[in-house]
Amino acid sequence: MKIISHLNIITLACISVLTTGSVAAAIPNTIPNLSMVEHASPDLDSLKNNIITDSSFVNSLFYLGHHLGYAWAGGTQSRYVGEDIAIRRESENEYSLNARYNASDPYADGYRASERLKVKLNNIRFVTNPKDLTLGEPQVYDREVLYTETHVYYNWGDLEDTAVASLNYNQQSSWSKTDNFSFSQTIGVTNKYEVGIPGIGGASSEIKAEFSASQGWNESNGNSTTLAGSAQYRAIMEPRSKRYVTITLFKQKADIPYNSKVFMLYDINYENFLRWSGNSHIDHPTNRPNFPYTFGGANAKNLSGPEALVDQYLHQDINGYGEWDWPSAVQSSKSKYWFEWNLANLSRKHGASIAGKFTTVDASQFNVDASESIPLTAEDYANRKSKNKATRTRRSASFSQIEMVIENIENNDPDGIISGLNISQPTDMMMSN
Numbered sequence: 001m002k003i004i005s006h007l008n009i010i011t012l013a014c015i016s017v018l019t020t021g022s023v024a025a026a027i028p029n030t031i032p033n034l035s036m037v038e039h040a041s042p043d044l045d046s047l048k049n050n051i052i053t054d055s056s057f058v059n060s061l062f063y064l065g066h067h068l069g070y071a072w073a074g075g076t077q078s079r080y081v082g083e084d085i086a087i088r089r090e091s092e093n094e095y096s097l098n099a100r101y102n103a104s105d106p107y108a109d110g111y112r113a114s115e116r117l118k119v120k121l122n123n124i125r126f127v128t129n130p131k132d133l134t135l136g137e138p139q140v141y142d143r144e145v146l147y148t149e150t151h152v153y154y155n156w157g158d159l160e161d162t163a164v165a166s167l168n169y170n171q172q173s174s175w176s177k178t179d180n181f182s183f184s185q186t187i188g189v190t191n192k193y194e195v196g197i198p199g200i201g202g203a204s205s206e207i208k209a210e211f212s213a214s215q216g217w218n219e220s221n222g223n224s225t226t227l228a229g230s231a232q233y234r235a236i237m238e239p240r241s242k243r244y245v246t247i248t249l250f251k252q253k254a255d256i257p258y259n260s261k262v263f264m265l266y267d268i269n270y271e272n273f274l275r276w277s278g279n280s281h282i283d284h285p286t287n288r289p290n291f292p293y294t295f296g297g298a299n300a301k302n303l304s305g306p307e308a309l310v311d312q313y314l315h316q317d318i319n320g321y322g323e324w325d326w327p328s329a330v331q332s333s334k335s336k337y338w339f340e341w342n343l344a345n346l347s348r349k350h351g352a353s354i355a356g357k358f359t360t361v362d363a364s365q366f367n368v369d370a371s372e373s374i375p376l377t378a379e380d381y382a383n384r385k386s387k388n389k390a391t392r393t394r395r396s397a398s399f400s401q402i403e404m405v406i407e408n409i410e411n412n413d414p415d416g417i418i419s420g421l422n423i424s425q426p427t428d429m430m431m432s433n
Helices: 043-052 055-068 305-314 326-332 337-346 376-387
Strands: 001-004 010-013 085-091 092-097 118-129 139-155 161-179 187-189 193-199 202-211 224-238 243-269 293-295 350-370 400-412 418-424 430-432
Touching: 001 085, 043 055, 043 092, 043 118, 043 243, 043 350, 055 085, 055 092, 055 118, 055 243, 055 326, 055 337, 092 202, 139 418, 161 243, 161 400, 224 243, 224 350, 293 305, 305 337, 326 337, 350 400
Parallel strands: 118 187, 400 430
Antiparallel strands: 001 010, 085 092, 092 118, 118 243, 139 243, 139 400, 161 224, 161 350, 161 418, 193 202, 243 293, 243 350
């Protein structure tokens, strides 16, 4: 049997290969860093199948199995490793890849030739990484007036002064998510993280969308939170003048597009007998034992199959760290680079781009409309005198003559998006209500 992989050919069979002992010190990580392989697929089932049936992916799986020492890492219709492989979906999270055997095929001769290498990919799942997420610009729509408050500011003094007032409130903000990809199963996340969905009011109105391993990406589709908001008015007041100021709070929706990546994780199980010589088991047995072995799973520090492969390879200097003599496996390959390229081809991300949008509803937008300064009239002074008993006054040593009167309030918020409204002014300002 021979092995073909990207025009590299190595003669194989159940033959012997010179073995070496394990290296004495930690090895540097020279595994190539390969970019993600993206597949155009309408849904996760199709994506999974496209990844697993990709010839380069299949070839790397069987190439690795061959150099670990498993016999017959290809089917009987071909002389080459990784060819003539039967691929079957066994369940939602398991695929089998078996080297075919047919006694009438031209390459069906050899010792225990009917016992071909079997590879199972199980615990197949898809994840996304927060580092891959990018957000676009918000697109605002459905703007509605929630709350309007009109004030009149008076400067009763003979000097120019400054009117300052802050409207403080709490707003109920919510988000939802729409994906443009058909998710037939949960997409996990590599670690818990938050997405800061920008509110139109700036960083202070940012909404936190949280994703965790227990819920995943596609099952986290909305939540609400309460954020503090404020609107402030500050203006120069001419002596003996007044100004009308209206503060309006709006409810609004915004769509924020997102783009990200989803990629496949899986465990790798090899099953067949080891070649009598040239196998890379740490004990190098010569009795051709059947040796099922799994990379990944519960016994692999919660690493996926490709992660466990790389982890064992990079810790080959530690005696007993796994079951394989990695220098022997490398030596049986065409070259160290080629062996490590196949490790990289399995450990690289295989997946697809996903996109969608976050939709937010909040009250982070406000307008402040102010009139020009209007000279005070005799009627204003008369009204002030008649309301004097109802006036609450706050003064500081500066004895500001600025007074604020609440003229009108319109509340159009039956859903209670706005709460805790209050107006605060400097302590040297007078307020009437």
